[in-house]
Amino acid sequence: MSGDFLYPDYEIIRDFSRCTVCHDCERQCANGCHSYNEKLGRMVADNAKCVVCHRCVSMCPVSALKIVKTDHTFKQNANWTGDVIGDIYRQAGSGGVLLSSMGNPQKYPIYWDKILINASQVTNPSIDPLREPMETKLFLGGRPDRVEYDEKGQLKDNLPVHLSTQVPVLFSAMSYGSISRNAHEALAKAAAALGTYYNTGEGGLHEDFYQYADNTIVQVASGRFGVHKRYLDAGAAIEIKMGQGAKPGIGGHLPGSKITEDVSRTRMIPEGTDAISPAPHHDIYSIEDLRQLVYSLKEATSYKKPIIVKIAAVHNVAAIASGIARSGADIIAIDGFRGGTGAAPSRIRDNVGIPIELALAAVDERLRQEGIRNNVSIIAGGSIRSSADIVKAIALGADAVYIATAALLALGCHLCRACQLGRCNWGIATQRPDLTARLDPDAGARRLVNLVTAWNHEIKEMMGGMGINSIEALRGNRLMLRGIGLTEKELSILGIKHAGE
Ligand code: SF4
Ligand code: SF4
Ligand code: SF4
16 A cells, blocks of 8 residues: 555566566566565565556566456445546645546547448449459548549649558657657658658657658647758648647647657757647637648748648537638548547546547538538548558548557557656657667568558458448448447437448
8 A cells, every 4th residue: 555545456476486586577677666575585576666568577588477457446336436536546645637648548439349341242242352453542632623634635633732642541640759769760661661651740850760751741739849941841741730639628748858868959949858839839829820820831841742730539620620621731630539649637638529430420521511521631540440440430531540559559569558657668658778779660660561561451351342442432431331339319420320221
């Protein structure tokens, strides 16, 4: 029982019949959980320090370790659960805002799991993706409403600036500082190998990564960290971050401990100082203001770069997206409330925002009704977990998806949700050189390429099953979806029928 009256949620169990006292667990744990007790003559563990990252479990050479959820419990009830009681003890002890990382873990509906995908049977036969061409290449940006020809009958090739990706998956914004240099390098290399894009987040672009510029989206956030002309010119596209799904309505905060010399140079802020980006952009209070920034960035880059505006999924997301589509932006990125983060106040993460599935369907429908859907492309993000989620997102109206948590899992993240501590034992959410070195960027890039390649195969199989051979033909094709166990209202917002209809 600690000073906060808290019993640890998890216990480290060691099989002493196997343990050879090799001390590997002690070396692997940056949280200082394991040590050798001279008096007892054996290894001991401090459960209270454990964040359940499973590094020691994975690295123990004789599989002597496991982490189990404690069976100790409060005398809780449906209202005063153990988590609620524990949080009150923590805040009564610290007087501070509760911080957490990664996505909203609460028991809200996950609509992806209540949507089913269609398949052809007799008419409109399915397509075999192994024997027939299937197109997953796509273009992101505005497009004309109709095909036009010039007086010589030639197709008019006057498309607005756009991004071109070989797969409908892009790596979402994660800043250098919130994640390690090696994690960033893995993402950059994977994006280049896959013919897609990774995103700098609000941390600027490290000098070593300009070589991946063709596959880089550079972000301009409210703090404007690391933003300069060369940075803007380097990106294949520029993303204005208005909001983030994990923490809508508030800014970002990277603790000074993560602002190492290299991070400080990249962000153009002093070493060791907290990097706090304000909640609003101080020059944006209306769509007209946003339009000014969109066109300032276009002007600064000679109208050669598509501009993405990223927003969090919130209650009036459809109206907000309508304004963005009229602001001159080329792409809208919508981030649902299950989207990950390196650090967010727990109450914001768990209570603010709405699911990406509802937000996406509402935005696509509104833009179609207003006849401006082709002004912009839509990238949906915020807990995309599999190729099936991607197919459902595209059929609901997305052009492509952003992934971040899934990408970090591919790099070895064990979702311990303790990124804010800066001691990631897997070398991802840390700036400690000894921990960063644990992540090999080349091996990480290979795993990312494997993941997205596997998903792309599965997407082609599902498309083939529906008799669709092009990702463009899947976009907004809600006839391919049915709901299961959803209310009339939910079905109406999603714009899909119930299974059996
Ligand atoms: S890594 Fe495994 S074998 Fe080595 S000290 Fe820890 S528990 Fe024992
Ligand atoms: S924090 Fe991670 S490495 Fe340390 S004891 Fe817990 S599971 Fe093992
Ligand atoms: S990135 Fe690291 S610290 Fe963050 S959840 Fe994953 S394993 Fe934990």
